[in-house]
Amino acid sequence: xxxxxxxxxxEIVKGNEDKKEDVASEVVEHIMNHVADANENxxxxxxxxxxxxxxxxxxxxxxxxxxxxxxxxxxxxxxHHSEEGxxxxxxxxxxxxxxxxxxxxxxxxxxxxxxxNVFNMLLGFLILTVIFFVIxxxxxxxxxxxxxxxxxxxxxxxxxxxxxxxxxxxxxxxEKFLPYLICVFFFILINNLLGLVPFIGxxxxxxxxxxxxxxxxxxxxxxxxxxNKHYWxxxxxxxxxxxxxxxxxxxxxxxxxxxxxxxxxxxxxxxxTGGHIAVLAIVSLIFIMGKMGTTIGGATAxxxxxxxxxxxxxxxxxxxxxxxxxxFTLLTAIFIGAAIEDHHxxxxxx
Amino acid sequence: xxxxxxxxxxxxxxxxLVFWTxxxxxxxxxxxGKFAIKPITKAIKDxxxxxxxxxxxAENAKQEVQQMQSNNASLLKEAREESAKILKEAKELKDxxxxxxHNSAKDEAAKIVASAKIEIDxxxxxxxxxxxxxxxxxxxxxxxxxxxxxxxxxxxxxxxINSLVEKINVN
Numbered sequence: 001x002x003x004x005x006x007x008x009x010x011e012i013v014k015g016n017e018d019k020k021e022d023v024a025s026e027v028v029e030h031i032m033n034h035v036a037d038a039n040e041n042x043x044x045x046x047x048x049x050x051x052x053x054x055x056x057x058x059x060x061x062x063x064x065x066x067x068x069x070x071x072x073x074x075x076x077x078x079x080h081h082s083e084e085g086x087x088x089x090x091x092x093x094x095x096x097x098x099x100x101x102x103x104x105x106x107x108x109x110x111x112x113x114x115x116x117n118v119f120n121m122l123l124g125f126l127i128l129t130v131i132f133f134v135i136x137x138x139x140x141x142x143x144x145x146x147x148x149x150x151x152x153x154x155x156x157x158x159x160x161x162x163x164x165x166x167x168x169x170x171x172x173x174x175e176k177f178l179p180y181l182i183c184v185f186f187f188i189l190i191n192n193l194l195g196l197v198p199f200i201g202x203x204x205x206x207x208x209x210x211x212x213x214x215x216x217x218x219x220x221x222x223x224x225x226x227x228n229k230h231y232w233x234x235x236x237x238x239x240x241x242x243x244x245x246x247x248x249x250x251x252x253x254x255x256x257x258x259x260x261x262x263x264x265x266x267x268x269x270x271x272x273t274g275g276h277i278a279v280l281a282i283v284s285l286i287f288i289m290g291k292m293g294t295t296i297g298g299a300t301a302x303x304x305x306x307x308x309x310x311x312x313x314x315x316x317x318x319x320x321x322x323x324x325x326x327x328f329t330l331l332t333a334i335f336i337g338a339a340i341e342d343h344h345x346x347x348x349x350x
Numbered sequence: 351x352x353x354x355x356x357x358x359x360x361x362x363x364x365x366x367l368v369f370w371t372x373x374x375x376x377x378x379x380x381x382x383g384k385f386a387i388k389p390i391t392k393a394i395k396d397x398x399x400x401x402x403x404x405x406x407x408a409e410n411a412k413q414e415v416q417q418m419q420s421n422n423a424s425l426l427k428e429a430r431e432e433s434a435k436i437l438k439e440a441k442e443l444k445d446x447x448x449x450x451x452h453n454s455a456k457d458e459a460a461k462i463v464a465s466a467k468i469e470i471d472x473x474x475x476x477x478x479x480x481x482x483x484x485x486x487x488x489x490x491x492x493x494x495x496x497x498x499x500x501x502x503x504x505x506x507x508x509x510x511i512n513s514l515v516e517k518i519n520v521n
Contacts, residue, residue, distance in 0.1 A: 036359065037367055062366075111366040118370040125374050132386035139393035144400045158390065178391050179383030187378055209360065210367035214375060273360065 023288055029094075031280040035204050035273055038096035040076040041116045054080070054093060059119055061098055062112040063089060076113075117205040124190035124205075132186075161185055165330050169337035177336055180222060184215060185329040192272060192321030196314065202279075206324075207272030209265070216265035219332040224257065227339035260335050264328055271324045275317045282310045486515050 041057035058077035065072070065088070072087040076098070079091035085101030089109075092099045096116075100108045114122070131150065138151045147155045161182055166174040191206035205211055233239065235253040237246060285306040290299030489511055 032360070037364060111364070112369060113366060114370070115367065117367055118374070121371060121374045125378050128378065129382055129386075132382045132390070136386040136389050139390050143393065144397050155394070159394065162391065162394070175391070179387045180379060182387050182391075183375075183379045183383050187375060208364075208367060210363040211371045213363050214368055214371040218375070218379075 027281075027284045027288060031277055031284070033095050034202070034280060035207065035276050036095070037115045037117045037208060037210075039091065039098045039111075039113050039115055040096050041119060041200070041203070042096050052093075056096070057119075059116065060114045061089070062114070063087075063098065064110040064112065066108055066110065116203050117208055117211065120191060120194050120200075120203040120205040121211070123200075124187065124194055128186050128190050157185075158182060161329065165326075165333045169330075169333040170340070171337070173340055177222070177333070180218070181329050181333055184218070184332065185325050188215065188268065188328055189321060189325040192325060193318075195272065195276065196317055196321060202276070204273060204276045207269055207274075207276055209269050212265040212268040215268070215328070216261040219264055219328075219335065220258075220261035222332070223260070223335045223339050226336060228342070230341070231339040260331075264331055268324055268328055271320055275313075275320055278313050279310065279317065282306050282313060285309075482515055485518075486511050489515065 039061055040059050042054065043057060044055045046053045046055065056076075058075045058080075061072070061074055061076050061079075063072045064070075070087075072089065074086060076091065078086045079089065079098065084090070088101050089098050090101045091097075092104070097106065098111060098113065099106055131154070135151050135154055138148060142148060142151075146152075162174070162178065165185075166178055166181055170177055188206055191211070194200070195202060195204050195206060235257065236250055238249055238253070241249060283306060286299050286302040289302030289305075290296065486508075490507075493511075
């Protein structure tokens, strides 16, 4: 978020000759660059005379050249001071992404870098792993006793996931899926929450389609690998349906196999990215109004409008962070539950 | 490019990021899921069992105590009844012993009195007979002295005097 603020600030200083459309398109571009992945964690841009100085946390670049097959590993800070590039790569300061020094595109190499999203994920991974092992130790120590300290903060959440998500949807087999459900919930949650923290970049990792794709793929595999005879029978030959209807129904059901996880993927992506865009757009109000009015007064008015709304939207994002993690987990549990359900008992009841 | 960016880029998964997400998430799932979450959920479940066991044990203990209390109450009641019964019996026994003793004492006294009366009567009769004999003898002597002659102690005289004496009612 800060990176955007300071970039927009430089835009204001640049001049008043910019047209209105330029302001809008630049704001959109900044927002989209922020929401997208980057090879460095940009913190601020300071304008020093005509020179722009970028303050950013360097991140490791791991690049595999498609044509030469050369693997380059270096810190992104290496690309900062050299316009000619390093090992054939240079930094696009607009998007904060590594590009080919010659062509200026990203098509000539595979980028396995620790990008800001990967950095965010690793940070979340580290935090959660420490927390969970600390909790585990206290569970082992206080066998059969009331939870203490951090343990009592996490226990209600875990208990909620067991009682409200796993047990009602998965029945007797709930224990088998508990590790996945709890892992996926906390992994999404920590990434959502880290994304709300300014200054470390407000990184949009859980709102990235790649992130949600991987989690949705895990859910897809779990649902279908655990699907029983009845689940597949309902997909390929829905019982009690005339044969000719199956010609239409089976493709729809097969599509459903993909659509269910696809919806999980898109919902998380849309909600988290949408939240980030909303927050950034409201912050932009300050700079847009400042620029339109060409005075600091315009910026003040923009701030007066933007700050209360921003506070509200941020609070809502905090709620959404929990809600979306819960929704993803709940829907995964429901889909797995439907795939492992024993239909014999259900049909006898009708 | 009015918007200044390619909207599809947001929706295009990035190979590197997919790779890292998979790696990080699977590591997290395997590491934390297996070595932290499983023991945690097991501990929560075990504790639930412990708590429900303890609760049912407490409930049982409570019922046992209530059972014991009602047992105690009935025992106490029985003991009270028993003691009342024993007291009542003792009283009855005492009363019967007292009355019996009373009666037997009365009988004894009556017997003694009766035997004393018989004795007294016998003594009285003997004494009277003695007195009568003495009287008749004295009368004879007196008569002899009065008459100056010795009356024959014939049968005739004797019986006459006796008849006289008989006529004297001592009583």
